[in-house]
Amino acid sequence: MSRMHQINSRQLMFILTGGQVGTAMLALPALLGKAAGQHAWVCILLGALVPLINLLVIENLGKRHLGSNMVQMFQALMGKVAGTICILVFAFYLIGATTVLLGVFARLIQLFLLPKTPLWVVVLLAMMCVIYAVSKGGRVVGRLNETLFFGLVLSMFFIVIPVYYSHDLTNLLPLGELDVGELLRGAFYTITTFAGAEILLVLYSQVDKPEEVKVAAMNALGLSVATYLIVAICCLLVFGAERMARFTWPGVTILKIAHVPVIERFEFYFLAIWVGIVLRRVINPSFAAALTLVQLFNMEERYNLLVLFLGVVVFVGAQFSPNTMGNQIIWNYFAISYLSIGFTFPLVLLLISLLRKGTVKANAKA
């Protein structure tokens, strides 16, 4: 069973990036443009501090508890009952995040590709892929992330091409007029897009060489930041902060301005590749949630059944996704829940681990 979910550090890197880069990044430039004007991209660098700390904390935590999985770690540090409750909250948060992301993704697909197709059909098709991938276990999820990463690179090329057709360098200037309040507000928005780093907590015990986790996690964050920077800077160059803030999905709208012969419309091709990238954002936390629950309830043989069950839950949940007018509210809730669960839990665990170092070891021996 454990080999079914084993991944290597390179796969971990791609899983972590894949767990962060998703639909939100197409909307991100608009929020940042509104919050911080031409400094939109600075917010991304600032916002990256949160997942940076998060990853380092989890890495440290994992190093202290080598050999035990997340469930054992929670229960050893917080006690059986409190640990179990916290794990359930964590798993619930992951499932919730998946549901929200899938809902937003389905709305995006409806908007650009299939306006008349009902939401449930779009979600169901996507969910079938997600269930299939997750049911194959961590190794396959890892490999899938490796493959789909090339899709992300390709889609970044798509985003850069419009800049050739229309750009204005003055949109990025002046650089000096920084306002801390604006930057912080912008950085808060970026947290939505950086959520997903917390799945390292689940995956740490599945990596074959734990000593490589730190570098992999840092690289993953670097890749995510680079992706967001590319999108934000390209949108700024093309639209300017003021116009950018008016779009729902500036990351897609930017593609509509290129006038490339033969490839008439960029956004369709982009979205065709994008589907895989976004589903990665759904697959990774779903897998993390499934793995957490399997470890918690000790039901390795029923893994597929559990995945199917989670799939149905997410499918039903995604039906209630609000329209795009509610996106801003969703992003905010998402950021808050990430900060309070994905970010805080590992931090608290690390503190407990630091304080109770001796006790835990004694418990483990007993």
Add this chain to the structure above:
Amino acid sequence: MRIIPRKPAPSNSQTQPKSGGLPEDPVPLSLKDKNEMLSPYLDKNEDINKRDFTLGSDLKISARAVYLNQVVDNDALYRHVLDPLMHFPLTVQEGLTPALINVLANSGPSVGQVKTAATIKEIVQHIFDGLLVVLLDGYQEALVVDIHGGEFRAVDEPPGERTTRGPREGFIENMDINISMIRRRLRDPNLVVKKTMIGRRTRTPVAYMYIEDIASPEVVNNLRQRLDAIDVDGIVASGYIEQYLEKSPWSFFPQISSSERPDRLVAKLMEGRVVVIVHGTPLAFTVPTLALEFFQASEDYYERTIYGSITRFMRFVAFFLAISLPSIYISLFSFHPELVPFKLLLPVAQARSQVPFPVLIEVLIQEFIIQLTVESGLRLPGAVGQTVGVVAGIILGQAAIAAKLASPAVIIVISVTTIATFVMPSSGMLLASRILRLPLILICGAFGIYGFSLAWLLIVIHVCSLEDFQTPYYAPFAPIHLRDLKDSAIRAPLWLMNKRPQSLPVTNQTRQVKTHSDGRSDQ
């Protein structure tokens, strides 16, 4: 997979797998009794020759040679077995010792393998395995002589894998000749050949070969175990065994690659794979298998790097087109016409406006017709097959357009797809692309480009999930092995491939020391 434990067969064909209830009784001494005892097994077959003769020039012992017609080499039979035996200088003393049979075996027939057999079961099986059995009057043990011969197809250019620069030798139906073709190319004493027999009734000889200090012992053991577990009454061709070995039989993708070229198999052996040769099939298959192998042709390595790389890359493009071109056509013309260039859309739309079917049905009809054409062309003899192809390709296409049953665009799309399909160098992936096309057409007919993306995503997930003989099928793409990408969508110069593929489990990684074109080497 159901594993039935069974003792592995030793290398010579003396093994006795379970066979249809032959008695293991020893045969009687007198020739007459022997004949009577064996007659229920032999007399019903009219292709069994029985030649009575007297052994020895001095002391004469009546004997009988029993063999299958046209399976033994007649020339060897007369010159090297019967003649020496008939004129064997036998004295009375010698004739009365029980060691006579050993004397005969050692200095009688002047041919390769001679051994003895004493039970009915052994004797009958040897006869049906194609060996010559000499029964002697007054001696219990019979002489068994291997003079396999008879008519075989000559070694010929492999029809399925032609090259312009490589050797022109292909496998034939005789396993031993096939093994010898590999041996002649790979003179490494570490090349191990193991033989076994599969099939209760067909008793098909199967050989597997590997290089002992390269191939992973786990893979070899695993293969042996799985070959031994096959318990079936008949194996007619190697395809049977492939199906018993495949781990995911419901997958669209071929998981065992085969070849009819000894040169290609030698290259595979040297990458650490195990080659399995089945008697009666002019093909050998190798395990473990990567998806990538189906895109590699031996020509890639014989041509210069640039040419090899371009053709390799084109094959990947062709595979993508073979699967997706019709579905892209449907997505564009039935869901997202905005994507089509203005100057292309108008003529297509005008032509389409005269066709009574929706785009999806139009594509399905044409696809069906072309699949029929391909099938009929494959089975018909060469010249007729070509004629059918031309008739279907040109005349049917033109007629369909004239009759307004199809638009010109769809004919082009389906034709290009078909051509792209046959770019694949191996039949396994070729069939996969022919089949995969259909679900893609259907899903794109319902969901356009979104369906297209999801379908490809499913394909990728599926391919990522395939794994056998400790080898991920989709390597080196996932898991990524950067070193192996040198020989993936492109083919790097041979002098750069210092190590064996990382994707395969091998015990010895080094293939060469870095050699420079001026003769220096980095030792």
Add this chain to the structure above:
Amino acid sequence: MPKPKPVLSLLLIIICLNTAGCWDSKDVDRLAFPIAASYDVHRDDPGKINQLNHGPLEEPTVDITVVYPNLSALANAKVTVETIPSSTVGYGRDKRGYTSPDFYVTGFNKVILAGEDLAAQGLYKHLESLYRFPEVSNNMFLALVEGRGEDVLKMQTDNADNIGTLLYSLVREPYKRGFMPAVTLHEFDVWQAPGHNPVLPMIKQGGVNQVFLSGLAVFKKDKLLAKLDLRQTRSLVLLRGISSQGYFPFALEDENKPGSVFCRNERKVKVERQGDVYVFKVEVLLTGIITEHPAEKPLDVERGKKIEDFIAAEVESDCQQIINTMQNEWKTDCIDISKYALAKWRRELEPQIDNEQFISKAQIQLEVKVDITNTGELR
């Protein structure tokens, strides 16, 4: 060997069959794809269908005319041109459902013409539905029509497939043929930002069944401000720094045989602040080759210099005129230089950059440089 899972497979097939509703399927032969559309202020004509209104919200204000090709080979006319009066542009698509037997694909359109009178009212509110509609690409070309767009679209053409394709090729890449920009929906939108103002190429009907690019329309945000003739257009294009190429005539005083030079243009802007006054240094660079020089005198270095000076002087005086008009009459930054001030003092200037005083008080120093790099095949 895994066992077949008939129940699961059956379930999947049933799900697939049920989901395959083909809601969005629209076969290409059942579509009407417009090539050009025009928006004009509504005018009551006897020829128009006026019975499509559902209620009081639908008092027609805008006439939407579209051109789409007829797919049937048997149709007499190559294209259908139809005008629909509607209260708004987006809502006009509703009416299209009643008049056109085919599905109308707004997103396919290539050219949008705006009538002069509509542009004077403000164009953005009419284009808003295009920006919102995901089917529409932002690289649709925009042009202003002197007069009514409807009249241009209803014109007969003998020299092109149809009026739509003719207009499309006319407005698509005019900057490669002369000093005229191509403006897309995207650019019009970006030019609504603070510190920017749009321009649109103008199209006019003339001669017998002919259309031509007649100049440039200057906008203050989305409202039409002025129409420029071709000479003024050239100056404005040079000042705005829209990279294009075209011919300049010259005639030196000692010869009365005029020649011409083919030039590409480039612009550099520097901005400084001197107290309350913003000083813009605009440098227009022209690089060209001589295409015509029928004079008797040999074309030597000295003469080349004279030609350069002549063109520079001409261009400078033309451009200065435009700058003067802009600062005194239009009081709007039509030459797109405010953005350079914004790039330095954005926080401070953003609220006031579009005020009339900003550009009228600015000091604009113009410098024109001409560089002849080649004399063609003759010396």
